[in-house]
């Protein structure tokens with residue numbers, strides 16, 4: 505019996521798998537995916553076991569992670585439903601499937617953890633929001649699952665009605681941050697900085713700024729003020745960002761994520 509069985513092993517599944525290998529031995533991890541060549545290659549690379557069938561992967565795993573795109577959910581749920589019993593726990597990553605939707609497909613007694621991770625899990629800096637289906641998880645199951653989710657970053661339980669907001673805050677937001685890193689790098693390449701150096705300088709500034717918010721507990725506005733010298737360089741750029749609608753673009757981006765979660 506495997507401890508964790510991933511059904512689907514694309515961007516998100518492989519980020520979680522690679523992240524959790526720091527804590528869980530590879531031979532306790534299994535996965536199924538469509539592409540056999542990629543399955544065998546990842547198995548060779550990581551030591552995790554590739555299984556040529558979703559149903560067998562579910563049957564042989566205690567915790568079953570649904571890591572396929574939402575459009576493939578219905579097919580996968582039908583495949584694995586017959587092998588689910590009370591000892592299994594489903595971990596679902598799709599933004600658009602509620603715990604109630606999953607129970608309707610899989611049976612009301614199936615225990616479900618709805619999770620919204622993000623791809624920085626691959627480097628151990630993920631952020632996962634979690635909602636649990638019932639109060640009927642044992643203490644050891646909760647501990648083991650938190651051990652899993654914290655093996656690739658931070659994890660916090662949230663009420664399920666906040667899952668759309670979690671999707672915007674940390675599930676989708678890495679894409680926006682990468683866009684910002686790329687654009688800012690373009691801006692300094694324009695002034696002669698080599699591309700690779702530009703990514704290092706900008707990315708380290710993003711990492712350090714995030715760490716300042718997390719570790720000092722200061723309001724982000726105060727941290728921003730501390731960078732802006734009166735009449736200086738930063739405030740000149742802040743004024744440009746405000747004029748271009750920087751903040752309102754990000755607020756609109758978060759709203760777009762939440763709207764899409766509700767209308768997929």
Ligand SMILES: NC(=O)C1=CN([C@@H]2O[C@H](COP(=O)(O)OP(=O)(O)OC[C@H]3O[C@@H](n4cnc5c(N)ncnc54)[C@H](OP(=O)(O)O)[C@@H]3O)[C@@H](O)[C@H]2O)C=CC1
Nearest residue numbers: 512513514515516517537538539571572573574597598621
């Ligand atoms: N990407 C992200 O940043 C995040 C994604 N998520 C959620 O995670 C889930 C997976 O997304 P993501 O990893 O990005 O998607 P990908 O498209 O990168 O990967 C999907 C995986 O599903 C596999 N697959 C497709 N159909 C089947 C099937 N019938 N049976 C078994 N495996 C199948 C594919 O196999 P193969 O490659 O072999 O063809 C692939 O490995 C989604 O629900 C998404 O919303 C949540 C948070 C963040």
Ligand SMILES: O=C(O)[C@@H]1CCC=N1
Nearest residue numbers: 598599671675676677
């Ligand atoms: O774009 C998506 O639908 C998924 C969910 C969060 C990140 N990627």
